[in-house]
Amino acid sequence: MVGTNADDEDRFGYVTPENLGLFTDLYELTMLQGYHAADHDPQATFSLFFRRLPTDRGFVVAAGLEQALTYIETLSFGERAIDYLRNRGFDEDFLARLADFEFTGRVRALPEGTPVFPDEPLLEVTAPIFEAQLFETLVLNQVGFQTLVATKAARMREAVERYGDDQSLVDFGSRRAHGTDAGMKAARAAVIGGFDGTSLVAAGEAFSLPVYGTMAHSWVQSFENEREAFETFLEQYHEDTILLVDTYDTVEGAKLAMDVAENHDAEVGVRLDSGDLAPLSNEVAEIVDGRPIFVSSGMDEYKIADFLRDGGVATGFGPGTALTTSRDAPSLDLVYKLTEIERDGEMRPSMKLSSGKVTYPGAKSVRRVGDGGYEKDVLALRGEDVAGEEQLVTIFEDGDRVADSPELGAIADRAGTRRRKLPDDCRELRSPGTYPVEISDGLRQLTNDVEAELEAR
Amino acid sequence: MVGTNADDEDRFGYVTPENLGLFTDLYELTMLQGYHAADHDPQATFSLFFRRLPTDRGFVVAAGLEQALTYIETLSFGERAIDYLRNRGFDEDFLARLADFEFTGRVRALPEGTPVFPDEPLLEVTAPIFEAQLFETLVLNQVGFQTLVATKAARMREAVERYGDDQSLVDFGSRRAHGTDAGMKAARAAVIGGFDGTSLVAAGEAFSLPVYGTMAHSWVQSFENEREAFETFLEQYHEDTILLVDTYDTVEGAKLAMDVAENHDAEVGVRLDSGDLAPLSNEVAEIVDGRPIFVSSGMDEYKIADFLRDGGVATGFGPGTALTTSRDAPSLDLVYKLTEIERDGEMRPSMKLSSGKVTYPGAKSVRRVGDGGYEKDVLALRGEDVAGEEQLVTIFEDGDRVADSPELGAIADRAGTRRRKLPDDCRELRSPGTYPVEISDGLRQLTNDVEAELEAR
Known part of the structure; x- marks a missing residue:
């Protein structure tokens, strides 16, 4: 056999626990070495949030937190990673600290399956900046994509609840997902959003999902x-x-x-995969x-709704491409921003001044108001006295995991129950209404104060 | 520490050589067991192609073949995979055959970096159907996505060639890529399309790419x-x-x-990441x-072109989200279809009849006509006597790898050189002209014959 001499892992480009520490933008490591050399290691709070809902979305469904938390809990730099960084010219002293990397801080998060709105933190990390900074790339990578797919799946579940008979939904999209990790995580996120299972065997194995499929x-x-x-x-x-x-x-x-x-x-039963389906x-x-009729030709929430309104008959649907690529909204403008920094032994609110983009400073509280159905959220300062049920849960304290991971079934139930508690108009498939998110008095005052202070410089 | 008892690999959902065999739609395994039980194992040819170019694309750039070929070459089912399938009720006799899986067939492919047009096979696999069938899911998953990203990158390179000074381009999009594999492969595909490097350290390590990044x-x-x-x-x-x-x-x-x-x-140098950039x-x-000015705020080929036409000054750009999600075209309708099947010891052309979708039967030849610049392609039958340079290369013969993997630099050079040989109008960023792909007389005749035969049944 001819071919390259590189081993299969290199040729395929796997990400595994051995090189996951390197799944980061270089600037994180450049900054970390800079913090280390300058002995600059204040406590910092970073907040994971988005500023705008994607097209036609009245809400998104939080997903991918499990992988982000696993990463925070287990991140380490093995020999292969350290060697690579050494060859790139990083200092031995810094590399020794990386090799001993361990998370010592606090993490608060919105549990997976929670409906989320703009500016609400899905995750808040408070730790020495050397630790908290490093998580940015991978946390964004895992949470953003899974949240998009869980949301897309929830919209399809909404479509069959509204216009159909709550038909079964199976993920058929691994072939069009963006790589293997996307195929795996899309299957998982689809189930969070309300799908019954997947066609992807590896996802069935990894996440104990029902797996379906017969013939092509x-x-x-x-x-x-x-x-x-x-x-x-x-x-x-x-x-x-x-x-x-x-x-x-x-x-x-x-x-x-x-x-x-x-x-x-x-x-x-039979499967239809082409033609004028209704x-x-x-x-x-x-x-x-x-007997069962399964429909699997280019399905998404819009086509499912049209099919059902046109009197189509089906017992289940197998959406693929539109689901796993979140085709009409393939990106979420999720960011991981510094909102608090330690100065002279105290945590101080922090923000950047940027035309048209507000980043609310400080550690937050997300309060959801309404019993039978949700009426509004209040985005407040952590510890501020405001009404509503706190949505953020503490997952790590002093580096220790203090909250269990729920089972996937429980996450999916949470997602379904809470979605149905949202106002009807914000669950519309097209041009949904806006769910009210109020900024608390305390947060508004703090934002104005920090802004004024920055502008006065 | 509390938490689940599952190990980290399970909680993160890694795909590694140990479970890559399970990265397949269940129907492939159901069919394989069916072929095995029925002792039905004819030779088959499957062809990987797309029917329509994505929005505003006059061509796409083939990428991801390396991972597809690595997969075909190394695919195996380890103990964990076999155990899982046993628990799902697959037969021992079939599982023993899977455990011994080895590829024995032929693969022909368009080398990575080649511009590709509708109906042209990017990959053609001829092997016993038990083998050729199995590759579908992963081959589509790797080639479709990387081809989209390489194409998006090539369009940005086209923009700086047309309107600028051939500025440097660096992939900043790992955080918005759909999962870790997408982040890695997008960095690789971006370089194929004409990028200079990436911010993603793990991709730098795996694929020997230049890595860039300083501060946030x-x-x-x-x-x-x-x-x-x-x-x-x-x-x-x-x-x-x-x-x-x-x-x-x-x-x-x-x-x-x-x-x-x-x-x-x-x-x-300085980096600008917000504001009215030009x-x-x-x-x-x-x-x-x-001194260097690096611009990194929401860049894509359209914004780069506008920035440059508006007289903006930059030495480099750092596109992110738009690149790694191929945002305006996040999916390619790539399919893997049976085009030939052995009957009575002979290969016979095969197609399905489906409203509005043509699948040309038979093993193909892709001929590109034109010396200085390309004039047209001819899609023909393998071995048919037509003009033009054959684009398909034989990679495996009788299961042995017979062609080396080119270096990434050579692939990128190929992509650049060949892109510039395409007609100018089919490289326009918006509403590009259509590059002519002729169907040869032999292929047209065969298609008509097979269609007539199917309709006569």
């Missing part, structure tokens, strides 16, 4: 004809299986599926007579 | 004032460094940077007098 067009094409293809399949799989019926002609395929199923005494599903429904 | 706003905010922040930084880093000057007031920040640099006898860069240019 290539199965059918690989046999002499469709009948032989269906017969061969049902000889293996008789129970609760799905035949793909649109390889040649959907209606004829559905009839054939029923015929072959009867001969094999098999429980069979009318086609009605034709097929007459043929399959109450 | 939090560095500046963590000190009593901007002067102290700049001074402390330059005490550590005197040479060829960049100060971020927009934390409080960009123009004042730039003046301060120059003042502090002079005091420290340091070589300093006019601001001109103000700053007068202050920094020929």
Whole structure:
């Protein structure tokens, strides 16, 4: 065999615990070495938040915190990482400190599954700046993307709740996800948002998710004809299986599926993957007579809603590309900003002055007001006396984990329950209403004070 | 410490060589077990292609083939994977075959960096269907995304070539990439498309890429004032460094940077990350007098072109979100379709009949016509006598790797040279012209014949 001499890990470019410490923008390490050399290590609070909701989103669903917290808890720099940084010219003294890296601070977070609005911290890290600074790149990378996918999934669940019969939803999008990690985490985030499972086996294994899938067009094409293809399949799989019926002609395929199923005494549903789906599903429904019809052609929340409003008949949908890429909103402007810094032994609020962008200073409290249904949030200072239920939970204190990770099922339940407590209009699929987030008196006053102080310089 | 008992790999959800075999849609394994049980293992050819170019793209740049080929070459099912599948009810006989999985077929591919057009195979796998079928999910996952990012990068390189001075381009987008694998592969694909490097340290390490980065706003905010922040930084880093000057007031920040640099006898450039960039860069240019100005605020090919046409002054750009998410085109409709199948000992062309979607049957040849500049492509049957240079290269033959992986630098050169050989109008950033891809007589005839045969059934 010819080929490169690099080993497979290098050629594939895996990120594993051995090099995860290097999954950071270089400037974090440049700054850390600078802090270290200058013996400048004040306590700092960084806040993870976004300033604007993506297109057509009235809320987003927090997700990816579990991986961010695992990272904070386990981050270390192994020999391979240290060697690489040494070759780049970092100092031995700094590298020795990195090799001993351990988190000693506090983390507060919105639990996964919580609906979130602009300016509300999804995560707040308070620690020596040497520690808190370092987390930026990976925390943004994991939380931003999973939050987008959980939100997209929640919108599809909303669509089947509003216009359908709460049909099953299965993630079919690993092939179009942006890389392997995205495929894995999209499957997880989809379940948080309200999906029933995924087609991705590795995600099923890693996160204990239900996994679904039977056949592709290539199965059918690989046999002499469709009948032989269906017969061969049902000889293996008789129970609760799905035949793909649109390889040649959907209606004829559905009839054939029923015929072959009867001969094999098999429980069979059908999958439609092309065509004018709403009318086609009605034709097929007459043929399959109450058996499952699974629809998987380019589905998203808009197409699901249209399909159902047009009288389409389906027992489940398999959204793919639109789900795992969050296609109409592939990015969230999530940022990780310094909001407090220690000066002369005291924590002081901090912000930058930037045209058009407000970063509220100080450690925060997110209060949600309303019992049966949510009425509004109040974004306040930590410890400020305001109404509503505190949404932020303390996860680490003095570097120790003090809160368990909930099971994925519990996270999904939380997401569903809380989504349904949001005002109806902010859950609309298009041009949703704005959920009110008030800025507390204390936070407003502090923001004005810090701004005035900066401008007076 | 409280917390779950799952180990860190499970909690983070890593994909590594140990579970990469499970990075597949369940239906692939269901079909494989079906083929195995039915002793149905004809030779098959699968073709990887897309049917439509994404919005505003006149071409895409092939990327991600290296990871797809590494996967084909090294794919195996370890104990953990086999155990999981056993628990899901797969048969022992099938699992024994999976545990011995090895690729024995042929692969032809368009080398990374090649401009590609609709219907042209990026990859063609010919092997027993048990092998060729299995690759679908991961090959789509790696090639689709990297191709999008390499294309987005090439468009930004095109923008600085057209409207600027071929400025440097650095990937700043790992934080907004969809997961860790996307961050890594986006850095790699960006370099293929024409970028100079990345901010992501792990990608620098894995793929030997230049890595860049100095400071964030939090560095500046963590000190009593901007002067102290700049001074402390330059005490550590005197040479060829960049100060971020927009934390409080960009123009004042730039003046301060120059003042502090002079005091420290340091070589300093500045980075602008907010504001009305073109006019601001001109103000700053007068202050920094020929030193580097790096611009990094929400850049993409359109904003770079506008900035340069508006007379903005910059020596480099740091695009982030738009690059790593391919924001205006986050998905490519890449598919992996059966185009040939063995019947009675002979390879026969295969296609499915689907409204509005053509899948050309048979193994292909992609011919590119034109010496100085490219004039057109001809999509033909493999072995058909047509003009033009064959673009597909044989990478595996009888399961053996017969072609080396080029170095990344050579791939990037290929991408640049070939992009510039494309007609000018198909490289326009908006509403580009259509590059002609002709269907050869042989391929057209075969397509008609297969279609007629299917319809006659």
